[in-house]
Amino acid sequence: MTNFKGFIVRNYDSKVEGQVEKLSTDDLSAGNVLIKVEYSSLNYKDMLAFQKNGGVIRNYPLIPGIDLAGIVISSEDANFKEGEWILGAGYGLGVSHSGGLAEIARVPGEWLTKVPENMTTREAMIYGTAGLTAGLSIKALLEAGMKPEDHVLVTGSTGGVGSIATKILAKLGYENLAALVRKPGQAKIAQSLGATEVIDASSIRSGKPLQHQTFDYVLDTVGGDVAAALLSMVKI
Numbered sequence: 363m364t365n366f367k368g369f370i371v372r373n374y375d376s377k378v379e380g381q382v383e384k385l386s387t388d389d390l391s392a393g394n395v396l397i398k399v400e401y402s403s404l405n406y407k408d409m410l411a412f413q414k415n416g417g418v419i420r421n422y423p424l425i426p427g428i429d430l431a432g433i434v435i436s437s438e439d440a441n442f443k444e445g446e447w448i449l450g451a452g453y454g455l456g457v458s459h460s461g462g463l464a465e466i467a468r469v470p471g472e473w474l475t476k477v478p479e480n481m482t483t484r485e486a487m488i489y490g491t492a493g494l495t496a497g498l499s500i501k502a503l504l505e506a507g508m509k510p511e512d513h514v515l516v517t518g519s520t521g522g523v524g525s526i527a528t529k530i531l532a533k534l535g536y537e538n539l540a541a542l543v544r545k546p547g548q549a550k551i552a553q554s555l556g557a558t559e560v561i562d563a564s565s566i567r568s569g570k571p572l573q574h575q576t577f578d579y580v581l582d583t584v585g586g587d588v589a590a591a592l593l594s595m596v597k598i
């Protein structure tokens with residue numbers, strides 16, 4: 363049994379409270395890879411996890427943290443060796459399974475992946491779950507046929523997922539890259555991320571089944587009426 367420090371959330375009758383405590387491997391959920399955690403990003407979902415009826419954690423006590431990156435201490439999974447840099451995001455991490463906000467984590471190997479060779483654990487968690495989501499969204503669009511010459515719109519382009527998606531697309535050479543924003547000041551931010559065109563959300567009208575077909579692809583992080591309106595603006 364190893365002792366370490368970690369942030370643990372406990373449920374009391376009237377409130378949920380979290381604090382850094384001295385913990386042991388007995389406090390960790392089951393898994394076949396033991397990890398020395400170096401970094402975890404802080405996500406909106408983590409904020410919900412710290413709240414009574416936040417809807418994220420259902421069984422207390424639990425170590426939150428929906429992602430983590432660190433070094434393998436020991437592994438019963440043949441894909442991972444002691445000393446390797448790994449990262450994990452999503453699945454049950456910090457929700458139904460002890461997460462990344464502790465010095466040590468224990469996780470099923472199938473939830474983990476190796477940190478790419480040109481990246482550190484710190485960089486992996488700077489991108490965090492939002493970055494992974496942006497990357498997976500772009501991967502899906504590329505697999506659907508998206509090309510750098512296409513007219514692509516990113517909604518919520520200054521938010522967590524949208525900002526990284528905009529930056530990745532700019533880096534991939536997308537020069538017809540539109541950003542949907544809704545507040546003063548966001549246009550400049552979107553342009554600094556690589557957007558070549560900024561569209562104010564108030565100009566997008568919902569309720570019309572057919573509108574001018576404007577975009578080849580839309581990476582939507584907003585949903586609701588915005589997504590509904592944009593559906594009829596995608597070229598088919």
Ligand SMILES: NC(=O)c1ccc[n+]([C@@H]2O[C@H](COP(=O)([O-])OP(=O)(O)OC[C@H]3O[C@@H](n4cnc5c(N)ncnc54)[C@H](OP(=O)(O)O)[C@@H]3O)[C@@H](O)[C@H]2O)c1
Pocket residue numbers: 405406490491492493495517518519520521522523524542543544545563583584585588
């Ligand atoms: N972050 C993650 O790790 C993650 C992972 C998986 C899925 N998701 C999902 O991805 C979506 C975006 O998450 P996020 O973390 O990027 O959120 P976020 O940081 O709050 O960003 C949302 C962006 O959308 C904009 N926005 C919201 N409502 C809008 C509207 N009606 N019209 C125009 N713009 C609007 C916001 O603008 P303002 O700044 O003006 O509010 C903000 O720029 C959510 O549905 C989330 O559940 C997120």
